[in-house]
Amino acid sequence: MDPANEFLPYAAGDAVFALEPRVRKALSGRPAEFARAAGAALAWEYSGNLTWIVEQPDASFTIVNGKFVPRGIPEGSGGEEEPSQPVEAESERGACRHYRRIPATLQNLLVGHIHLCSPNRALASGLNSLLGCTLELVDKERQEEALLEELSASWESLDALFEWTVDMRNLPDRQDLLNRIVERAVAVRAGANAILWIEDNGTLMPTAWVAPAVPQPRPLQTGIVGRALDQRSSLILRRAGHLSHILDDEPELREAASVVVVPISTQSQLHGALEVWTDDCVEDFESPHLRLLETLAMQAALVVENDRLYSIQLESERLRQEVDIGSRIQQSLLFSRVPDRIEGATIAALTLPSKTIDGDFYEVVDYNPSCFDVVVGDVMGKGVPAAILAAAAKSGLFRSLCQLMVDTGRREIPQVDAIVTSLNAAVARQMISVDSFASLSYARFDLVQNLVTFVDAGHTKTFHLRIRDQQTFILQGDNLPLGVLQEEVYQQVAHRFEPGDLFVFYSDGVTEARSPSGEFFGEYRLYECVREFAHLPVEGLIEEIRAAVIAFSQREIFEDDLTCVVVRINPRSPASTETRESRVFSSDLKELYRIRQWVNDLWLRWAPRSHAEDALYQLILAVNEVASNVMRHAYGNDPSQRLRITAWVEDGKFCLELAHTGIPFDPASSRPPSFDGTRDGGFGVFIIAKSVDKIVYTRNDGDWHTIRIVKSFGPGPDQTSAG
Amino acid sequence: MALVTTNLDGVIVVEIPGPSLDASNAKDFKNEVSPFLANEAKVIFDMQHLGFVDSSGLGSILSCLRQLNASGGDLKLCGMTKPVRALFELVRMHRIFDIYDTREQALAAFTS
CATH class of the missing domain: 3.30.450 (Beta-Lactamase)
Structure with a gap:
């Protein structure tokens, strides 16, 4: 052989x-x-x-x-x-x-x-x-x-690793780092090319490369790279040229003599592959090369994983900041401090913030000791956008209030329906543009008339508990939420209450708090809780509501914000009802003299010794103007109609309520007066507004419409106008 | 409404009857006083009997002033009671009208 x-x-x-x-x-x-x-x-x-x-x-x-x-x-x-x-x-x-x-x-x-x-x-x-x-x-x-060779190769690898580590520290950008990895990979062998593939939704994206042609994205399971990824192990091919039948999808390997593919993966996730090849056959890739390339692939995996974790952290940090900003907005802008100087009522508010931020807000506006508004709202949506919209709604509320007061040119408080209509007109465009809307419950408490006037704009039902007979009333309207129709006109409804009664406003976070089994807390449980603890001071009652919701849901952090405002009308002191008289007059302008005389007599009877004579003149002027307006405009000078006037003293003030069954008089419809003498009329409404501390027009659903004026016995704020 | 008018050297003094000038009688007053507001008339309204004037009463007096001003005449007011004065000040009409405490002062203002 x-x-x-x-x-x-x-x-x-x-x-x-x-x-x-x-x-x-x-x-x-x-x-x-x-x-x-x-x-x-x-x-x-x-x-x-x-x-x-x-x-x-x-x-x-x-x-x-x-x-x-x-x-x-x-x-x-x-x-x-x-x-x-x-x-x-x-x-x-x-x-x-x-x-x-x-x-x-x-x-x-x-x-x-x-x-x-x-x-x-x-x-x-x-x-x-x-x-x-x-x-x-x-x-x-x-x-x-x-061994020496290997040692030297190890030294080279170590050197490369060192440089790489320096890069890691100095190059913050993921792309820069991956570029550097590819540069290192091709330095493993003279004439080597490399592509670093990163997987993105089933597609391999060429992310960094040293190659004669720009590589194109390709499906994950393509060719040799796909095989290495599939097996999750490195792959060396020598004399790869004869494998041309699988190289159609990998044009870069068409001339390749020697190929190494190393998967880029962490323990849990496959990120891509490092593909290195040479077109000449001077020297094949050997195990030391492979080891270095595997190290580089691990580094690439670290870069990609690091980047991913960084993005996640960034996102969670952004979220955390958003929550932080949102809750600060909410606490400072959306939840008002409940005013403590309302004399006729006590109010307590509960807010339990949720995991994220909601658009819950509330506001208490107190005009004087016997009149205040409670506004509870909820802007649809979550996060900072909802909180900002809610803040915008609140500022819109105050702007509307101011605007209405300026427009009427009187000192009277704008009507609730006018406020909400104006507020909606102001914020609707904004809300519609971001596909949001807000529900709102707006209630005005008139402690003189014992009347709550409210607009319900798609909010949760407000709950009224009449203490005298434990009867419950649900305050609910059928207005659209804010931000649905810009030109919507809101309707108010009036509802009587009695001293000592309770009102509960709340956001849907309360009634929609869920038990572990998914059941809603619901209105019934809320009402029951209010009824059970109605004897407590409002702070105690609200604490019981909080405890009940937490016990029911068995958690302290909720999906939605929980907002709850409890209003208790203070029981009236017995003395205040003693000074009360009512009289009916016919709608005849000749009665004006009698009305003035009657009011004059009551004033002198009820007024303290130190009363101001000018205040009496002003009150008489105001009563006269109101009555004459009712006779002429509400009743159209029909002397057969009746006008009922009730007078009483409350909180040291002279109060008068004129009730009629004619056309509701709208003081805003009259032209403002001209003070240069060029016009005769228009002074009436101005005189009323300037003469009294407060005037409230109420359009009731029933027969009687009322106009109430309040005048303190002391010098009025407008005494200075004489100068 | 019966007006008592006096012509003093070409100045017409109108005493507005009491006790009040309000929505119930402002129109009457306007009709009664109109004849005295002829061209270039010098007129004094003596208001000492009026314990009360409302916006309608004020409007009627204002109307007289405008009528006189338009025809070259003039109107002065005198004898205002406190409540009436308070109304005039409330609606700032004390700046539009020439107001005197007494009839004599108003007359003097016309003759000077």
């Missing part, structure tokens, strides 16, 4: 090729010296070619054109029968007849054969051992070199 035909595994060929010169060189050293001294012949056979190392003229073989040629060897003792086994041929003593063909094996690879021919058996054996040692030495040397 011709040694040239010996099979060498393909991958081993290159290694043998690298080892052969070493073996040959080693044989020329001490084995050659020994052979010369002993008169032995030594030849080296590689890939079927023989060369002399030490030639002896009497050797049993010679070399012709690199081929083994026997010389007078006795038959049956040739080395060709069993070339892989040591062969020994007996010969005459002294002659170089002891022949052996010894396989030279390194790292389990057959590198070649040594042909040995010595004068006697002992020498042959000695030389054989020496050859064995020599080969072993070569092997050790090679191993040492490999």
